[in-house]
Amino acid sequence: MFPKFNPVGESAVLLEIDEELTPAINRRVHALDSYMQANSLRGVREWVPAYSSMLVIFDPLLVEISKVQSWLKDCLENVLDNEAQKAKKVVIPVHYGGENGPDLAYVAFYNHLSPGEVVRRHTAQTYHVGMMGFTPGFAYLLGLDSSLETPRLKSPRTLVPAGSVGIAGGQTGIYPLESPGGWQLIGRTDMTLFDPDQSPFFLLAPGDEVQFHAVNTGAFL
Amino acid sequence: MxxxxxxxxxxxxxxxxxxxxxxxxxxxxxxxxxxxxxxxxxxxxxxxxxxxxxxxxxxxxxxxxxxxxxxxxxxxxxxxxxxxxxxxxxxxxxxxxxxxxxxxxxxxxxxxxxxxxxxxxxxxxxxxxxxxxxxxxxxxxxxxxxxxxxxxxxxxxxxxxxxxxxxxxxAYDIDISAGVVPGPQYEWFTDEAQTAFWQQKFNVTSRSDRMGYRLRGENLTHRTGADLLSQGMVMGEIQVPPDGQPIVMMPDHPTTGGYTSIGTVCRADLSLIAQAQPGISEISFIEINLNDARDKLTKTIEDIDKIExxxxxxxxxx
Incomplete structure (x- = not known):
């Protein structure tokens, strides 16, 4: 059944490695991504690595879809023996609680923890950028401690400040832009996640490792 | 100047x-x-x-x-x-x-x-x-x-x-026929929904912008559900969320999505969809294979060079 290759119109192919999301499957997607970058094919414009799939966009007037598909297949087969990958590690300083993280108290209450313990557990993990999407620069981070899982807000905020760090269900992430949003906000970073005026445009890339670091001193409320 | x-x-x-x-x-x-x-x-x-x-x-x-x-x-x-x-x-x-x-x-x-x-x-x-x-x-x-x-x-x-x-x-018209390559989740829809997709005419709603055009028609029912693990999306992709009403992805579309796609409008005909007027135009989707979609694109690009x-x-x- 898997891996599956499916056309998405005349200009794209979707490779589904699996229908599940496991850290191992996601790591294979990112290893494939690195391998594709090192072994590019003429006519292929760009590709979008996701949790367990890879969407490849090409110019059908420059390359046949069958050629793209066999290239992708070769890449996938070769990468299995070559899974070592050099992930970039990014440390993100976060102001937890207070007006930067108005929902920290709720996340603590919901999980029967103290706010300080929520911060300790949130900063203890090393996260992995499973994929990017939603808005430019938004990274879906894998690896949240399951004791911090909290449902989304019942009614989303109309305006979440850029840099806000939030939790939604079993996911955690950072808002790159000021936007509406329904995640529980536990803190905020001063780092810029997306800057269209200056290269590198994005702080994070798919496959990166992320560690949060608390910059608060003293209490979190 | x-x-x-x-x-x-x-x-x-x-x-x-x-x-x-x-x-x-x-x-x-x-x-x-x-x-x-x-x-x-x-x-x-x-x-x-x-x-x-x-x-x-x-x-x-x-x-x-x-x-x-x-x-x-x-x-x-x-x-x-x-x-x-x-x-x-x-x-x-x-x-x-x-x-x-x-x-x-x-x-x-x-x-x-x-x-x-x-x-x-x-x-x-x-x-x-x-x-x-x-x-x-x-x-x-x-x-x-x-x-x-x-x-x-x-x-x-x-x-x-x-x-x-x-x-x-x-060929802009009130009645629009747009070629669609089925997939990647075409099989996720019931037989009735698959038939309805090709046979009915869709309207464009006013909730349409540079991100996507929301269409209105008979509900396209999923066999089991509309949710999937988020994956990349392209322009022209026709996403069908749980409400069964399709959304055609336009140039400012979200790059990833977690709902099924029934098919993708071929690039040549995406221009016709872009010009579909909310509440007025009627869109029919015609099944087209990959080769025909590519040939249509080639012909369309050739036509751009023809000026007199x-x-x-x-x-x-x-």
Missing amino acids: TLLIENASLIMSVQDNGRFGFMRFGLPESGPMDWRAFNHANRLVDNPPDNACLEIGFTDASLRVEKDALLAVCGAGYQISLKGRKMPMWMSFWAKKGDLLDFEKTPGGNWAYLAASGGICSQVWMGSRSVYAIGGLGRLLQRGDRILIGKSIHRSRWDAGWFIPQENRP KPQEDVWTQL
Whole structure:
């Protein structure tokens, strides 16, 4: 059944490695991504690595879809023996609680923890950028401690400040832009996640490792 | 040389061919809604195909020409006039300093593209001038904005008068037939939904913008559910969320999505969908295979190069 290759119109192919999301499957997607970058094919414009799939966009007037598909297949087969990958590690300083993280108290209450313990557990993990999407620069981070899982807000905020760090269900992430949003906000970073005026445009890339670091001193409320 | 915006339409922005290579970071390609009209407009004023144009959508607009210029407008749903005199679209014309160029909204489409010889020289972000307002890459144009045009080799009205023959323009109509390649989740829909998808006519709702066109029709029911593990999406992809009402992805679409896609509109026909008018147009989807979709794209690109110049006395009147 898997891996599956499916056309998405005349200009794209979707490779589904699996229908599940496991850290191992996601790591294979990112290893494939690195391998594709090192072994590019003429006519292929760009590709979008996701949790367990890879969407490849090409110019059908420059390359046949069958050629793209066999290239992708070769890449996938070769990468299995070559899974070592050099992930970039990014440390993100976060102001937890207070007006930067108005929902920290709720996340603590919901999980029967103290706010300080929520911060300790949130900063203890090393996260992995499973994929990017939603808005430019938004990274879906894998690896949240399951004791911090909290449902989304019942009614989303109309305006979440850029840099806000939030939790939604079993996911955690950072808002790159000021936007509406329904995640529980536990803190905020001063780092810029997306800057269209200056290269590198994005702080994070798919496959990166992320560690949060608390910059608060003293209490979190 | 500049164009002064005296009246901005509801959605009006600078767009070039789009911005490539950043979809992996969540940044869509952007670019023109009706890429065929955009390309024809550039061709008429002898611009390279990646030059930026003004995209004017949904309501009236007017511009003051602040220096003599060779211009062309292509698209649907607009009547243009220069100094109060009606002009055809799909033809290059010479505008003089001080002339007012009017875009009056009429039925028949949503978008018009103004190309100026020399191209628009607005700010470039990440390799493209395409505005993507939601992502903070520029903003929609407003009254009082000035658009800078690059240096042109064309110096007189004798360079004007080229036009796109009717048969080479996109066949805009109230009844739209758009070719769709099924997949990747076509099999996730019930037999009835699959049949209904090809047989019924869809309307475009007013909840449609540069990100996507929301269609209305008979519900397309999923066999088990609409949710899937988020995966990348392309322009033209027809996503069907749990409510069974399709959304066609347009140039500013989200790059990933967690709902099923029943198919993808072929690139050549995406221009027709872009011009589908909310509440008026009826869209039918026709199954098309990959080879036919590619051949249609090849033919469409060939048509963009076909321009003609009629007898001089026909166009010097204008």
